[in-house]
Amino acid sequence: MAKAGISLKGTKVSTLKKSRSTVEPGVRRRKKFDDKRQFILETALAVFSQYGFHGTTIEQIANSADISKTNLFYYFKSKEELYLTILENILNDWLAPIAGFDEVDDPKTAIENYIRLKLELSRDQPQASRLFCLEIIQGAPILKSYLNGDLKNIIEEKSKVIERWISQGKIKPVDPTQLIFTIWSTTQHYADFSVQVKAITGKDLTNKKFFEDTCQSIQNIIFNGIA
Amino acid sequence: MAKAGISLKGTKVSTLKKSRSTVEPGVRRRKKFDDKRQFILETALAVFSQYGFHGTTIEQIANSADISKTNLFYYFKSKEELYLTILENILNDWLAPIAGFDEVDDPKTAIENYIRLKLELSRDQPQASRLFCLEIIQGAPILKSYLNGDLKNIIEEKSKVIERWISQGKIKPVDPTQLIFTIWSTTQHYADFSVQVKAITGKDLTNKKFFEDTCQSIQNIIFNGIA
DNA sequence: GTCTATATGGCGATAGAC
DNA sequence: GTCTATCGCCATATAGAC
Numbered sequence: 413m414a415k416a417g418i419s420l421k422g423t424k425v426s427t428l429k430k431s432r433s434t435v436e437p438g439v440r441r442r443k444k445f446d447d448k449r450q451f452i453l454e455t456a457l458a459v460f461s462q463y464g465f466h467g468t469t470i471e472q473i474a475n476s477a478d479i480s481k482t483n484l485f486y487y488f489k490s491k492e493e494l495y496l497t498i499l500e501n502i503l504n505d506w507l508a509p510i511a512g513f514d515e516v517d518d519p520k521t522a523i524e525n526y527i528r529l530k531l532e533l534s535r536d537q538p539q540a541s542r543l544f545c546l547e548i549i550q551g552a553p554i555l556k557s558y559l560n561g562d563l564k565n566i567i568e569e570k571s572k573v574i575e576r577w578i579s580q581g582k583i584k585p586v587d588p589t590q591l592i593f594t595i596w597s598t599t600q601h602y603a604d605f606s607v608q609v610k611a612i613t614g615k616d617l618t619n620k621k622f623f624e625d626t627c628q629s630i631q632n633i634i635f636n637g638i639a
Numbered sequence: 640m641a642k643a644g645i646s647l648k649g650t651k652v653s654t655l656k657k658s659r660s661t662v663e664p665g666v667r668r669r670k671k672f673d674d675k676r677q678f679i680l681e682t683a684l685a686v687f688s689q690y691g692f693h694g695t696t697i698e699q700i701a702n703s704a705d706i707s708k709t710n711l712f713y714y715f716k717s718k719e720e721l722y723l724t725i726l727e728n729i730l731n732d733w734l735a736p737i738a739g740f741d742e743v744d745d746p747k748t749a750i751e752n753y754i755r756l757k758l759e760l761s762r763d764q765p766q767a768s769r770l771f772c773l774e775i776i777q778g779a780p781i782l783k784s785y786l787n788g789d790l791k792n793i794i795e796e797k798s799k800v801i802e803r804w805i806s807q808g809k810i811k812p813v814d815p816t817q818l819i820f821t822i823w824s825t826t827q828h829y830a831d832f833s834v835q836v837k838a839i840t841g842k843d844l845t846n847k848k849f850f851e852d853t854c855q856s857i858q859n860i861i862f863n864g865i866a
Numbered sequence: 867g868t869c870t871a872t873a874t875g876g877c878g879a880t881a882g883a884c
Numbered sequence: 885g886t887c888t889a890t891c892g893c894c895a896t897a898t899a900g901a902c
Contacts, residue, residue: 461776480868567839586856590853598825604776608779611779633821637863638861638862697878
């Protein structure tokens with residue numbers, strides 16, 4: 413009787429309708445509607461990413477967005493729809509950086525670029541990173557099918573690129589998957605654990621020097637180690 | 640009016656009373672009481688670490704522990720007390736591994752030991768790791784004072800050890816704090832993101848070979864990099 | 867589109883019998 | 885110590901006026 417968690421019962425994220433997409437008349441009005449929807453989505457992400465789905469109330473989001481509770485329900489028919497739409501939007505951003513992984517043949521450039529892109533994402537979209545983390549920790553009720561499908565395929569594909577580099581002697585032997593996990597964890601850490609990072613260093617990635625130092629430090633360790 | 644999040648208003652974790660600690664007669668009865676309390680704590684950790692504070696209901700915990708809701712309230716006067724007690728217990732475990740960091744003079748041994756201990760913790764106490772992660776993501780309302788106090792001091796102390804290694808030429812120049820973050824993130828990743836790890840690799844740290852492979856992979860990258 | 871009620875249900879916590 | 889019953893609050897969502 414799993415009671416808590418989001419009861420999505422097999423809802424496919426990609427199947428989500430944008431709602432109202434069929435209405436056509438009045439392009440101007442339509443744009444205003446979409447803009448406000450977008451604004452609510454961004455506001456809601458900020459709240460959800462801190463308190464989680466259950467810890468967030470519609471009223472909080474409404475207050476942050478300076479609208480009334482009922483008005484929010486005019487734009488999103490339920491709390492779940494709001495949450496799902498956000499998660500769907502995040503996925504693409506989260507996945508984007510790995511796309512350019514086999515474009516370049518030089519592993520050093522490719523991997524250092526990837527590290528930088530992921531770290532930029534942690535800097536520019538820390539809330540998205542945290543929401544994603546919350547989702548995974550809770551067992552990925554919504555994203556599980558995605559993890560087992562698309563993501564798995566992509567990683568297998570990228571792993572082959574890494575293995576080619578190894579067989580060509582361009583990098584040392586290393587488990588490709590473990591290497592990818594290392595990159596993910598080290599870069600996402602600065603978004604997900606930013607409170608801890610800030611408590612200890614007094615800085616976060618919005619600090620330019622700290623960003624560069626962190627980027628180089630991660631790149632250095634992954635390429636040269638410390639020995 | 641920050642409404643969500645846990646409304647602890649300055650409650651100091653360390654000030655928590657164990658409740659009933661003053662009652663003396665009947666050592667046998669007392670032990671039974673404590674045992675049951677302990678059992679509830681362990682059960683509750685499992686639930687809290689998946690669904691978070693707000694996503695977890697007392698009823699869920701009670702069901703998991705095979706007791707009634709009311710009976711649970713006999714052992715813990717509120718949901719918050721239950722949660723706080725768990726968090727308090729976790730902290731010590733989480734911190735323990737770093738203690739033996741300056742005992743040994745050889746950096747390779749010390750750091751490889753530390754990585755292994757942290758990874759063992761991710762294997763043996765994944766729920767604790769996830770609850771800790773949830774807490775930090777939400778802004779560490781309860782642990783903030785700890786992060787800024789004890790933890791900061793410990794890290795500064797350990798950083799000096801690392802800097803001594805560097806000045807002695809035993810390891811390459813590296814920002815000590817960044818090195819520690821790298822170790823934390825890479826090892827904790829296998830607990831916090833275990834669902835994702837399992838989706839991609841089909842394994843988790845309870846698999847002996849996978850544990851050893853992961854441990855060596857992390858140790859290798861941190862010491863030798865991939866170049 | 868936006869507002870003021872209000873319905874509805876769930877959950878933390880308590881009362882009081884045994 | 886454990887149970888049954890229940891209180892009271894709060895959060896999601898809807899109805900219906902403007």
